[in-house]
């Protein structure tokens with residue numbers, strides 16, 4: 136019996152958002168809107184998304200001993216995430232400085248801060264969390280050697296889900312553990328590097344699969360997703376909605392998919408559910424605040 140349906144290992148950032156009429160040139164100062172501060176980071180987002188759906192969720196992450204760290208801990212606890220694995224100190228909390236212009240385009244500078252100090256040693260010290268978790272979900276906003284240690288720490292019979300964002304080439308040991316590897320088009324192209332990329336998402340999925348993962352999911356925004364495994368490649372239809380803000384959709388999709396796989400759903404079934412979760416998330420502004428409960432997904 137596992138204590139957690141899902142353990143998320145990843146980043147926690149404070150998103151500092153200012154609206155601007157236009158971006159400053161070098162050496163220039165512009166005035167912007169009031170500052171908005173939101174809890175974010177891919178790890179923190181995934182944990183909140185899963186907990187809101189009802190998954191028993193734990194987060195292994197690192198934040199600073201500062202106001203942003205407390206904001207992140209509070210948002211995790213409010214969503215029902217077990218924060219026993221959230222380490223405090225070592226560097227300031229990670230921050231994303233985001234300016235948004237009137238057309239809605241973002242410019243973002245990230246300071247990884249404490250996320251960059253989540254070390255392999257921290258993973259080893261959290262062995263009991265790994266033993267207690269059915270599915271472990273990871274992204275790449277933490278050091279790659281930490282991700283490698285996660286793969287080595289998985290309990291027998293638990294499942295590893297990776298969204299390689301931001302993307303970079305991955306060691307064979309990590310690729311081989313993924314079940315699934317979840318990528319969008321950009322991430323697929325970076326992971327494939329110089330390999331023949333192919334024309335269609337089906338091509339990317341097949342070529343990625345040949346690199347070692349047990350399964351692959353390609354997310355396609357409003358076009359839905361596709362899943363690929365030894366059983367073949369299947370398209371997952373998207374749910375038609377009026378999208379207002381796609382921030383965090385990928386995190387909500389990944390969390391929902393990871394949780395559903397842990398409950399015994401087949402990959403295509405889990406991806407269809409995750410597509411519904413992503414669809415609800417894009418109908419609302421923001422990242423964590425846009426994530427639905429299970430009842431809201433049913434109502435879609």
Ligand SMILES: Nc1ncnc2c1ncn2[C@@H]1O[C@H](COP(=O)(O)OP(=O)(O)OP(=O)(O)O)[C@@H](O)[C@H]1O
Pocket residue numbers: 318319353354355356357358359360373374375376378381382383384385386388409410411412413414417
């Ligand atoms: N406009 C949309 N309409 C319906 N569903 C959507 C829409 N955008 C995203 N989704 C759903 O959410 C899933 C994940 O979204 P997307 O493909 O944009 O991921 P991503 O590129 O990883 O996102 P992110 O911008 O969060 O990094 C999609 O596969 C789809 O099922």
